[in-house]
Amino acid sequence: xxxxxxxxxxxxxxxxxxxxxxxxxxxxxxxxxxxxxxxxxxxxxxxxxxxxxxxxxxxxxxxxxxxxxxxxxxxxxxxxxxxxxxxxxxxxxxxxxxxxxxxxxxxxxxxxxxxxxxxxxxxxxxxxxxxxxxxxxxxxxxxxxxxxxxxxxxxxxxxxxxxxxxxxxxxxxxxxxxxxxxxxx
Ligand code: SF4
Ligand code: SF4
Numbered sequence: 793x794x795x796x797x798x799x800x801x802x803x804x805x806x807x808x809x810x811x812x813x814x815x816x817x818x819x820x821x822x823x824x825x826x827x828x829x830x831x832x833x834x835x836x837x838x839x840x841x842x843x844x845x846x847x848x849x850x851x852x853x854x855x856x857x858x859x860x861x862x863x864x865x866x867x868x869x870x871x872x873x874x875x876x877x878x879x880x881x882x883x884x885x886x887x888x889x890x891x892x893x894x895x896x897x898x899x900x901x902x903x904x905x906x907x908x909x910x911x912x913x914x915x916x917x918x919x920x921x922x923x924x925x926x927x928x929x930x931x932x933x934x935x936x937x938x939x940x941x942x943x944x945x946x947x948x949x950x951x952x953x954x955x956x957x958x959x960x961x962x963x964x965x966x967x968x969x970x971x972x973x974x975x976x977x
Pocket of ligand 2: 844846
């Protein structure tokens with residue numbers, strides 16, 4: 793059956809009228825800030841103290857946008873008569889966010905929990921070179937990383953928490969000058 797002349801126009805106008813009477817859903821950013829889920833992929837923070845310079849993140853990054861420089865340092869033996877050890881010392885850690893595609897692989901593969909997602913996304917730059925964030929800037933992002941979600945009721949305490957508490961207790965005891973703490977490693 794041939795369409796009635798002008799029916800297309802009438803349909804179009806009907807859609808226009810329907811849409812005109814609907815409430816607008818446009819968020820007036822930046823006056824209105826978006827409500828993002830806490831684990832949104834905004835920017836990556838580096839918790840440098842946890843990084844052992846294993847290079848896994850840089851090797852696995854599909855965009856090759858993680859730059860790490862390091863050198864080896866010899867540290868004295870932990871106990872008298874022991875062997876000297878060598879460890880990696882971080883010289884540079886940078887992520888080029890102009891290349892990053894926010895896949896999260898680096899965060900997933902880091903075996904030492906040194907990389908975290910922050911929901912911060914307002915770091916646009918007028919110069920593309922400024923999108924390479926060096927270690928100090930990556931550390932600053934750590935302050936914007938949300939706390940991890942609470943454990944399920946009755947869940948076992950993570951071993952990292954127990955280890956951290958033990959170390960903190962040891963330090964507190966040493967600072968309080970408790971007898972028997974001197975000279976211990
Ligand atoms: S999120 Fe993906 S692309 Fe971005 S630095 Fe990590 S591994 Fe590379
Ligand atoms: S994978 Fe983790 S520990 Fe290894 S270099 Fe990257 S951030 Fe550091």
